[in-house]
Structure formats: C-alpha cells, structure tokens
Amino acid sequence: MTIDTKIKDRLLREGLPKRYAKEKRFKLMGKLSVYSAIGMLLVLFCTIVGNGYSAFQQTHLKLKIVLSADVIDPTNTHKKEDILRANYQGLVKQSLKEMFPEVRKRSEKKMLYQLISPGAAYQLQEMVMKNKNLIGQTVDIWVPANDDVDMFMKEIIDAKTPEAERRIKDNQILWIKSLEQVERIKLKFNTAFFTNGDSRDPELAGIMGSLMGSFYTMLVTLGLSFPLGVATAIYLEEFAPKNRWTDIVEVNINNLAAVPSIVFGLLGLGIFLNVAGLPRSAPIVGGMVLTLMTLPTIIISSRAALKSVPPSIRDAALGVGASKMQMVLHHVLPLAMPGMLTGSIIGMAQALGETAPLLMIGMVAFIVDVPGGFFDPSTVLPVQIYLWADSPERAFIERTSAAIIVLLGFLICMNAIAVLLRKKFETRW
Amino acid sequence: MSDEHTVKSFDGEINRLNDVIIEMASLTKEQVRDAVTVVVKRDSELAGEIIEKDPAINNLELESHELTMRLLALRQPVAIDLRNIVVSIKISSDLERIGDYAANVAKRALVLNQLPPVKQARTIKNMGRVTYDLLKDVIDAYEHQDVKKALDVWHRDEEVDDMYTSIFRELLTYMMEDTHNITACTHLLFIARNLERIGDHATNIAEDIHFMIKGKPPTGRRPMGDVDGEFDIFDH
Amino acid sequence: MTNPDNNSSNGKPVFPQEKIKIACKRVNVYYGDKHAIRDVNLEIGKNEVTAFIGPSGCGKSTFLRCINRMNDTIDICRVEGEIEIDNENIYDKSLDVVLLRARVGMVFQKPNPFPKSIYDNVAYGPKIHGIASTKGELEGIVETSLKKAGLWEEVNDRLDQPGTGLSGGQQQRLCIARAIAVQPEIILMDEPCSALDPIATAKIEELIEELKENYTIVIVTHSMQQAARVSQKTAFFHLGDLVEYGETEDIFTNPVNKLTQDYITGRYG
Numbered sequence: 005m006t007i008d009t010k011i012k013d014r015l016l017r018e019g020l021p022k023r024y025a026k027e028k029r030f031k032l033m034g035k036l037s038v039y040s041a042i043g044m045l046l047v048l049f050c051t052i053v054g055n056g057y058s059a060f061q062q063t064h065l066k067l068k069i070v071l072s073a074d075v076i077d078p079t080n081t082h083k084k085e086d087i088l089r090a091n092y093q094g095l096v097k098q099s100l101k102e103m104f105p106e107v108r109k110r111s112e113k114k115m116l117y118q119l120i121s122p123g124a125a126y127q128l129q130e131m132v133m134k135n136k137n138l139i140g141q142t143v144d145i146w147v148p149a150n151d152d153v154d155m156f157m158k159e160i161i162d163a164k165t166p167e168a169e170r171r172i173k174d175n176q177i178l179w180i181k182s183l184e185q186v187e188r189i190k191l192k193f194n195t196a197f198f199t200n201g202d203s204r205d206p207e208l209a210g211i212m213g214s215l216m217g218s219f220y221t222m223l224v225t226l227g228l229s230f231p232l233g234v235a236t237a238i239y240l241e242e243f244a245p246k247n248r249w250t251d252i253v254e255v256n257i258n259n260l261a262a263v264p265s266i267v268f269g270l271l272g273l274g275i276f277l278n279v280a281g282l283p284r285s286a287p288i289v290g291g292m293v294l295t296l297m298t299l300p301t302i303i304i305s306s307r308a309a310l311k312s313v314p315p316s317i318r319d320a321a322l323g324v325g326a327s328k329m330q331m332v333l334h335h336v337l338p339l340a341m342p343g344m345l346t347g348s349i350i351g352m353a354q355a356l357g358e359t360a361p362l363l364m365i366g367m368v369a370f371i372v373d374v375p376g377g378f379f380d381p382s383t384v385l386p387v388q389i390y391l392w393a394d395s396p397e398r399a400f401i402e403r404t405s406a407a408i409i410v411l412l413g414f415l416i417c418m419n420a421i422a423v424l425l426r427k428k429f430e431t432r433w
Numbered sequence: 434m435s436d437e438h439t440v441k442s443f444d445g446e447i448n449r450l451n452d453v454i455i456e457m458a459s460l461t462k463e464q465v466r467d468a469v470t471v472v473v474k475r476d477s478e479l480a481g482e483i484i485e486k487d488p489a490i491n492n493l494e495l496e497s498h499e500l501t502m503r504l505l506a507l508r509q510p511v512a513i514d515l516r517n518i519v520v521s522i523k524i525s526s527d528l529e530r531i532g533d534y535a536a537n538v539a540k541r542a543l544v545l546n547q548l549p550p551v552k553q554a555r556t557i558k559n560m561g562r563v564t565y566d567l568l569k570d571v572i573d574a575y576e577h578q579d580v581k582k583a584l585d586v587w588h589r590d591e592e593v594d595d596m597y598t599s600i601f602r603e604l605l606t607y608m609m610e611d612t613h614n615i616t617a618c619t620h621l622l623f624i625a626r627n628l629e630r631i632g633d634h635a636t637n638i639a640e641d642i643h644f645m646i647k648g649k650p651p652t653g654r655r656p657m658g659d660v661d662g663e664f665d666i667f668d669h
Numbered sequence: 670m671t672n673p674d675n676n677s678s679n680g681k682p683v684f685p686q687e688k689i690k691i692a693c694k695r696v697n698v699y700y701g702d703k704h705a706i707r708d709v710n711l712e713i714g715k716n717e718v719t720a721f722i723g724p725s726g727c728g729k730s731t732f733l734r735c736i737n738r739m740n741d742t743i744d745i746c747r748v749e750g751e752i753e754i755d756n757e758n759i760y761d762k763s764l765d766v767v768l769l770r771a772r773v774g775m776v777f778q779k780p781n782p783f784p785k786s787i788y789d790n791v792a793y794g795p796k797i798h799g800i801a802s803t804k805g806e807l808e809g810i811v812e813t814s815l816k817k818a819g820l821w822e823e824v825n826d827r828l829d830q831p832g833t834g835l836s837g838g839q840q841q842r843l844c845i846a847r848a849i850a851v852q853p854e855i856i857l858m859d860e861p862c863s864a865l866d867p868i869a870t871a872k873i874e875e876l877i878e879e880l881k882e883n884y885t886i887v888i889v890t891h892s893m894q895q896a897a898r899v900s901q902k903t904a905f906f907h908l909g910d911l912v913e914y915g916e917t918e919d920i921f922t923n924p925v926n927k928l929t930q931d932y933i934t935g936r937y938g
C-alpha cells in the first residue's frame with residue numbers, strides 16, 4: 005500500500021488550502037465572539053458609568069446663616085435638648101429670605117425654600133452640636149440643594165420644556181441664575197453619597213448603610229463558609245472512606261451548587277427567623293443564608309484544589325512516616341491553599357452580588373441608619389440598588405448607576421485579590 | 434535459538450555469528466578430512482591446497498571476533514545469549530587451532546611424500562577417520578543444539594587418546610628397529626599427535642556446547658587428555 | 670559459573686536465620702477483585718541489595734509497597750499473608766504504620782522533594798519523629814544524611830533554596846537523603862533511576878553500593894543491567910507470581926525458568 009511520492013505530494017498539496025481555510029474560519033469565529041463579548045461589556049460599562057458618574061457630584065448652595073442665640077439657645081444654658089430641638093429650618097429660610105428680599109408672596113416663598121434640601125437643617129444642627137461656640141455667630145456654609153435643582157444644574161432637566169411639565173419653575177431658574185452669578189451655587193463632590201444611609205430625598209441618600217450591611221454580611225459568610233467548606237473538603241477528599249454514603253454526600257453537594265438561591269432564602273426564613281428566632285433584616289442571618297449558598301462552591305473548588313496536589317507529595321510525606329493528619333496539614337493544605345482561596349473569593353463575590361435570598365429574610369427594608377453590628381437591621385448593596393431602581397425620583401437613576409459602579413468596583417477588587425493570592429502562593433513542583 | 438527476540442536485529446546479529454561459526458566449522462572439517470587423505474594417499478597437490486586454505490579459517494575467526502565484540506558492546510547479552518556468544522569465542526578459537534593442526538599435518542605430509550612410504554600410515558588413517566567423525570559430530574551437535582550428541586563426543590575422545598598411545602608405541606618400536614625410519618616416523622608421530630590434539634579441541638567444543646545449552650559444564654568422569662603432556666613444548 | 674548445590678527448591682537462596690531481614694510468607698495482594706500478587710514466599714537478606722524485576726504491571730511495585738504498608742493508602746487494596754521484619758509481623762494489628770515507616774524508608778520513581786527548602790526536606794522526617802532534640806542535632810542529622818547521599822558538596826551553600834530547583838539526579842539523591850535522615854533499617858526504592866540520565870543513574874548506583882553496608886535495600890528496576898550491577902539477589906515477577914528468585918549472578922547467566930530467560934534476554938511479549 006505504498007503511494008508514489010509524487011502522487012502523495014500532489015494529494016497533500018491539494019488538500020492544504022482547504023485545511024488552512026478551515027483553520028482561518030475557526031480563528032475568525034473565535035475572534036468575533038471575543039470581540040462581541042468585549043463589546044457588550046463596553047456597552048454595559050459605558051451606560052452604567054455614563055448614567056452614574058454624575059451622582060458623584062451634588063449641587064450645593066452657599067448660605068449666609070445667622071446662628072442667632074435666640075433661636076438656638078434661648079435659655080443660654082447650652083442644654084443639649086434645646087440645641088437639638090431648635091428651629092434650624094427657620095434659620096435656613098431666614099437666610100434665603102435675606103438673599104432674595106424681593107420675594108414676598110407665600111407661594112413664591114415656598115418655591116424659594118424648595119431650592120434647599122431638607123438636609124440643610126440637619127447639617128446646621130450637626131454643626132452647632134459639634135461646635136457650640138458658633139452660637140450667635142454668622143457663618144457661610146455650603147448646603148445641599150434640592151434634587152430638582154441638582155438635576156437642573158446637571159442639565160438633566162431641560163429649561164426649554166414647557167414650565168408645566170418641568171419640576172423646576174421659571175422663577176426658580178432665575179434665582180439659580182442669579183446665585184450662579186455670585187458663585188453661591190455650584191457642583192461639589194458628593195460626600196453624602198458615601199457617608200449617608202438611605203433616604204427618601206435623593207440628594208441625602210447614600211450607600212454607606214448598605215455598604216456596611218454588605219460588609220457585615222460578607223464577614224459572617226466568610227467566617228462561616230471558609231472554615232466549614234475547607235474542613236468538609238479535606239474530610240471528604242482525604243479521610244472519608246469511599247463508599248455509597250460519601251457518594252450520596254458528594255452528589256448532593258454538587259446538586260446544592262445548582263439550587264436557585266431564593267430557595268436558600270426560604271430556608272433562612274423558615275429556620276433562622278421562624279425557628280431560631282434570629283432578628284429580621286440582620287447581617288448575621290443574611291450571612292448565614294449566603295453561607296448556605298456559597299458552601300457548595302467552596303467545597304467543590306477546595307476539593308478540586310486538593311485533588312490537584314500531586315500524589316507524589318502525599319507518598320513522599322507518608323514515606324518518611326508522617327501520619328495522615330501531618331501529611332494533610334504540612335504538605336497538602338499549603339499546596340492546595342491558593343486554589344481554595346481563589347474558589348472562596350469567587351464564591352464570596354457571588355454572594356456579594358446576591359439579592360434574592362436576602363429579600364426573603366427582610367433585608368429589603370428601608371433603613372436610614374448605618375448598621376453598627378451584625379444584629380442591626382440593614383440592607384446590602386445589590387438590594388439597595390434594587391430599591392433605588394424602583395424609586396420614582398429622577399435623581400435616583402444616577403444614584404442607582406453609581407451604586408452599581410461601586411459594587412462592580414468591589415467585585416473587581418475581590419477577583420484581583422483572588423488572582424494575586426494565586427500568584428503569590430502558587431508553588432511550582 | 435528457541436524463540437525470537439523482541440528486537441529482531443539482535444536475532445539477525447546472533448544468527449550471523451552462528452553462521453560464521455558454522456561456516457568456519459565446515460571449512461575446518463574439510464581441512465581435517467583432506468589432511469588425513471593427504472597422509473594416506475600421499476597427495477602433495479591436495480596438501481598445497483590445505484595450506485593455502487588455512488588463512489581463510491583465520492579470517493573467519495577474526496570476523497567472528499568482530500561480531501562478538503559488537504554484540505557484547507551493543508546488546509549487553511545475558512543468560513542464553515551471553516553463553517552463546519561467550520561460547521562462540523571459545524569455539525572459534527578451538528576451530529582455528531584445529532585448522533592450524535590440519536595445516537601442520539599437510540606440511541608434514543609434504544615432507545613424508547619425499548620419503549619412502551611407511552606402513553604405519555594405515556594406522557594413521559584409522560585414527561584420522563575417528564578424529565574426523567568426532568569433529569563432524571561435534572559440529573552437528575553445535576548446529577542442532579544437541580546436548581546428547583555433544584556429550585557422546587565428549588566421551589568418545591578417549592578412543593582417540595587410546596589410538597594415539599598405541600601409534601606412539603608402534604612408531605617407537607619401528608624406529609628402534611631401523612634408524613633410517615626415524616625421520617619419517619617422527620613426522621608420523623607428530624601427525625598422530627596433531628590428530629590427538631584435534632580430538633581434544635573437539636572435546637572442548639563439546640563441553641562448550643553443553644555449557645551453552647545447560648548453563649553448566651558436563652559432569653561425571655572427565656576423559657583423560659594428554660598422557661604425555663610433557664611433549665607439549667614440541668608443538669610448533 | 671554456577672553452583673547447583675547452592676540452590677534449594679526453585680533456585681531460592683537459603684539464608685542462615687540471622688541473615689534474614691524480611692521474610693514474606695504466602696503474601697497475596699488484591700486490588701478489589703484483581704489478584705495482583707499470588708502466594709509469594711520470599712526472604713530478603715540483611716545488608717544486601719535485592720532487586721525486583723519483571724514486565725510492567727507484574728506487581729513489583731505492589732509487592733514493594735507491602736513492605737512499608739504504603740498499600741494501606743489505597744482503599745481497594747487488600748493484603749493477605751505475613752511479612753516479617755526481624756521476625757515481627759508488620760501486618761499485626763498492634764503495629765503502628767508510622768513506626769514501621771520510620772524503620773522502612775522509601776524512594777519513589779519520580780523524584781518528589783517537598784516544595785520546600787533543601788534543609789526542610791531532609792529535616793522533616795527527624796522533626797516529626799522527634800529524633801533530634803536540639804536544633805544543632807537536627808542540623809547534624811541533615812548534614813550527615815546529605816553527606817551519605819553524596820549531595821553535601823553540591824548543596825551545602827544553598828540549603829535554604831527550594832529542593833525542587835535541583836536537577837533530577839540531585840532531587841533523587843535529596844529524596845534518598847530524606848529517607849536516610851529518619852535512620853531506617855530498610856530502604857525501598859521503586860525504579861529510582863527511571864527518570865534520570867546515565868551519569869545521575871551511575872551516581873545513584875554508586876550510592877546504593879555504599880548504603881548497603883548499613884541498610885537493607887530493596888530496589889525495583891526496569892533496567893536489567895541495573896539489577897545486575899547493583900544487586901546481590903534478584904527476584905523475577907510475572908503476572909503477580911514470583912517466578913524465580915536467586916543470586917543475581919545465576920539469574921543473569923543461567924536462569925532456571927524459561928520465562929525468566931525470555932524476559933531477561935529480551936524475548937518477552
């Protein structure tokens with residue numbers, strides 16, 4: 005069955021273009037899919053950043069406020085209750101009135117006052133509480149403007165739309181213009197967004213509450229799921245006898261990884277809240293629910309990491325007389341650690357972005373206060389995003405996107421840490 | 434050999450070595466046969482041929498040595514292969530020696546042919562035939578890996594030794610009777626001696642065959658070799 | 670070349686009682702249903718090198734791993750029969766494998782140093798067994814072990830560097846040093862040179878020659894030449910049977926069994 009070399013050569017040559025064409029087509033398809041994926045990602049990022057970047061700035065007004073002692077501290081005793089109860093709102097209004105003395109009509113005055121956020125009064129109160137020497141003095145301070153003013157300043161509300169359809173009226177526009185001329189209105193960095201909890205007023209709403217909620221929840225999840233997952237993986241992989249029982253356990257762990265996350269929420273509601281009586285909306289419960297969800301991921305990835313440790317290392321350890329426990333702790337675990345950490349961080353990232361199970365245990369409430377511990381009611385970042393996305397105010401749209409940016413930033417950081425850890429602990433053998 | 438090696442070229446090389454030994458053996462066998470003929474028939478022409486053919490045996494021996502070296506260096510043989518190859522070295526040098534004795538017989542026959550015939554040549558003929566048979570059988574045994582035949586040769590060598598002893602006595606008496614016969618008889622004596630040596634080498638080969646196949650030398654009573662070993666120094 | 674009177678039945682060597690280090694009696698090994706070692710009886714002499722040869726999958730490694738109970742780590746593996754070291758059955762319930770493995774060291778086919786420093790590799794065994802009580806003692810053990818393994822000269826200036834950074838031959842000698850550091854009586858080697866070049870192989874063989882003064886060595890090898898060079902006794906396994914066991918010299922010049930002959934002369938399969 006030998007072929008004449010010339011014929012063979014010709015046959016090979018004839019076939020070549022076809023083979024190369026096939027290869028080219030395949031490569032092209034691969035490139036196309038990569039580019040389209042990148043394209044989608046870009047679109048996603050662009051819309052989110054495009055929508056959200058403006059939320060990092062907020063319009064502020066500069067007011068000259070007379071902190072008259074009569075209003076704040078009529079008894080001159082510096083009593084805390086008096087200072088807290090004082091009519092700061094009135095002071096703000098007073099200041100505005102002085103700036104625009106020509107405004108007289110009640111309805112116009114009301115419109116004038118609407119330029120300022122209700123948060124201005126709280127800001128004043130806080131300032132005075134912190135520094136009681138200010139009582140009686142006159143201060144120039146920047147206070148947040150109302151969200152409509154903010155929207156107008158960011159040119160999201162168009163002055164050309166008919167006045168009736170516009171949330172900011174013509175005379176308000178005039179006032180803003182005049183303030184601009186004296187540089188008493190401008191966009192400033194939006195600190196409130198990072199330091200405040202949730203609020204009905206968009207200009208006062210911040211992510212701090214949900215961020216801390218996420219933080220506590222993740223802490224609970226990490227603290228529970230990493231040790232549990234790693235211990236389970238080590239036991240199953242290294243110590244458990246291979247029999248029908250462990251097979252069942254293994255199959256079930258794999259199935260758990262595929263269970264819809266809301267089911268875990270139901271479980272949390274049923275057991276942690278109703279049976280164990282843990283507080284609703286608390287990070288501790290959220291963390292426990294998310295632990296249930298991430299455990300299978302961590303167990304599976306940890307087992308894979310353990311499996312990837314070459315058996316020769318185990319033989320070597322046993323060969324010099326190490327006990328099984330010593331073999332695992334001294335040799336196998338250090339080598340498997342990077343894999344386990346990567347798996348865990350990816351599991352954590354998943355948990356960080358999870359909403360559904362948390363809805364079931366009440367972490368969807370409107371919570372103004374920044375939680376201070378594991379048992380305080382709180383929300384988490386993705387739930388906050390969900391809540392804001394539901395709000396009617398125009399200004400919440402940009403805040404939703406801004407919160408998404410923050411969440412994405414966290415996820416990217418976590419993945420980067422995963423990569424770094426793997427690089428750092430990876431031992432070549 | 435019984436089975437084939439996994440590496441076929443190993444078989445090829447071993448077979449080539451065995452072929453060379455067999456070729457050498459058959460050439461040597463002819464030389465011995467012809468040498469005896471020369472003595473009996475006083476055929477000087479044939480004697481010349483024998484002497485001419487001797488270098489061929491030497492060349493074959495060299496060739497077998499080269500093959501052996503090659504096999505040892507490249508194949509690192511063990512067990513049966515190792516014994517086969519080591520035995521080849523020994524057999525080839527035995528055969529070369531036998532060839533030399535045959536040539537020596539031919540040379541002495543040339544001298545004898547110049548002298549008047551001596552009647553003891555007839556006894557030499559008998560001894561030559563027995564020696565030749567011994568050699569033929571041992572070569573057969575080698576070709577067919579036949580231990581029984583090799584052992585048989587090993588035992589029969591005694592016969593040649595006995596014949597040599599009787600020829601020795603006969604020639605001694607003859608020389609004492611008539612001093613004119615001394616030259617011819619001395620040559621005949623050496624011829625007989627050479628034949629006896631050929632028998633001994635055939636015995637060696639038989640032993641080697643036994644070792645090659647069985648992995649150990651033959652046991653039992655060893656046939657007596659040189660009765661008059663002290664004459665060895667006269668062997669050229 | 671051979672002395673037939675020296676051989677007992679089936680050419681097995683007979684040792685005087687005090688020369689026997691390891692005595693295997695009717696050893697059977699099963700992997701699940703697979704009968705991997707069949708009824709092997711074998712005695713291994715003290716301070717000798719014994720080689721196991723045989724075609725792949727004949728059970729050499731399996732049998733070797735019985736001697737330090739490494740087979741315990743394989744779930745489906747079952748060992749029957751008795752293996753005695755100094756007249757003590759190592760499969761006895763009362764015997765602890767950790768102690769056994771401190772007496773019977775092992776060197777594997779692929780050099781497998783821990784991904785740690787050279788020092789830690791050698792010090793690990795003595796450390797976990799508590800052989801050295803002070804740091805100085807431990808350092809002494811590391812040094813003598815590396816010296817015995819013929820590696821000291823090459824690595825004494827870089828003990829803190831990873832053992833995995835050495836060449837293949839050096840790694841294997843490091844593994845030998847690691848085994849020696851526990852001061853075992855027996856060293857098992859499973860094809861220790863199969864991943865090494867001829868020079869590294871020669872160094873290991875030279876090392877084996879030296880080690881045999883103080884240790885009983887059992888080596889599995891695929892290289893017949895190696896078995897012939899380093900061992901005093903050779904055992905030939907085939908499909909789980911011990912076909913022939915005897916003086917290495919006899920096995921390689923005049924094996925009794927046809928299977929052995931076919932295998933060592935390259936007529937197998």
Ligand SMILES: Nc1ncnc2c1ncn2[C@@H]1O[C@H](COP(=O)(O)OP(=O)(O)O)[C@@H](O)[C@H]1O
Nearest residue numbers: 700703705724725726727728729730731732743
């Ligand atoms: N862990 C195992 N599980 C199942 N069968 C095994 C295992 N290890 C070895 N075997 C089987 O046992 C037989 C002997 O193997 P092994 O001792 O490794 O052979 P060798 O070392 O002589 O090449 C082989 O047939 C192999 O398939």
Ligand SMILES: [Mg+2]
Nearest residue numbers: 729730731859
């Ligand atoms: Mg093996």
